[in-house]
Amino acid sequence: MSATNTSRYTAVAIALHWAIAILILFMIWLGWNMDDNESRYQLHKSIGISILILSVARVLWRLMNPPPPLPADMKPLEKKASHWVHMGLYILMIAMPLLGWALVSTSEFRVPTVLFGAISWPNLPFLDGLRGNDIVHAILGTLHSKGAWVIIGLLVLHVAGAIKHEFAGEEGVLKRMIPGLFGSTAPPQPPARGFLVAFGGSALLFALIAAAPLISRSTGNATVPVPPASEGETQAAAPAAIAPNWVVDYDASEISFSGVHEGNDFTGTFKDWSADVAFYPDDLAKSAVLVTVPTGTAATPKKLYNDSLRAPEWFDVKNHPSATVRLSDFAKTDTGYTATATLQLKQRSVSTPLAFTLDINGDVATLNGEATFDRKELDLGQTSDPNAQWVKDAVTVTVTGQATRK
Structure with a gap:
């Protein structure tokens, strides 16, 4: 192997190269092993965005810190192949x-x-109008899937080329990218610049x-007109x-x-709510309770x-910021x-039994109660999980608390 006067890649370029390479290899494995596993699906999206951000830094760094030239004894065709x-x-x-980001943005399943x-x-905001468009979503899915195979092929060529030039009697290239492996025998790294710009x-x-x-959440807290009920859905009357x-x-109370x-x-809990309690132990027919719950809490x-609950197919906080329960x-x-x-939630009204105990000591009452609702009846999560494959239909609401008689 002939001696070389070319410099190594900078330490930052080396770190980014190997970090992105490891993440890509893990993503390939994860893409084949995440079916019916929402946790892995979320991890797949997380690593994908990480690769995107790191790649932006890598490109900016490369522009300000050009890589060392290819070995002089490489054939012109091989140099072109390496470049492409x-x-x-x-x-x-x-x-x-x-x-992948576009694929998620156009999916009818509004999983955050x-x-x-x-x-x-x-x-991606400019794809909002294409959400649920099967044709666009299928095209993006195909491009994403086929692109994975292309990147696998390019990785094979990249690794094969590096190994070939390292062990085929030519001036090798691995020593310029493997961190710390060749120590003092490796050519010096060039002075780095542009760290602040890249990162x-x-x-x-x-x-x-x-x-x-x-930003969207803060602007979405403003009062939004409730849209009219859709066909087959009745507008729930406001409770008296x-x-x-x-x-x-x-x-001392919690829902x-x-x-x-x-x-x-x-x-989970609702961090904010209010209740008007009119309860007469000796005149239950006269008793009534009205609870108002800001769903965004x-x-x-x-x-x-938390993000899922705020989304349109669940509580739809933007259009329906509160729910009420009347006992x-x-x-x-x-x-x-x-x-x-x-x-009453999202123009739906559903009734269910509430069983509770009440301990009245003088003018202080302590309550413990529980009711079970069916999310299907409340139109919760019916786009992404209508068959309760992920989230069971039954949701239990528990109320504990204290109140003082006026």
């Missing part, structure tokens, strides 16, 4: 995540993207896109106001919900669930009380 393989990889490193379970990531630019791009859901005779202690997702139990330990038809039982809980 590199260009193809760079194009696909950016195009594949963009295609949450990067690594922590950062909400928006859909600052990619970080700014990431921050601007990641901020979009927050009541005159309360109890004051709820919200610090929570629970269900099953992918075979695992999940729970639903919170679970998992961000994906009526109170009756005493051997173990406590029952009432009919009528939930």
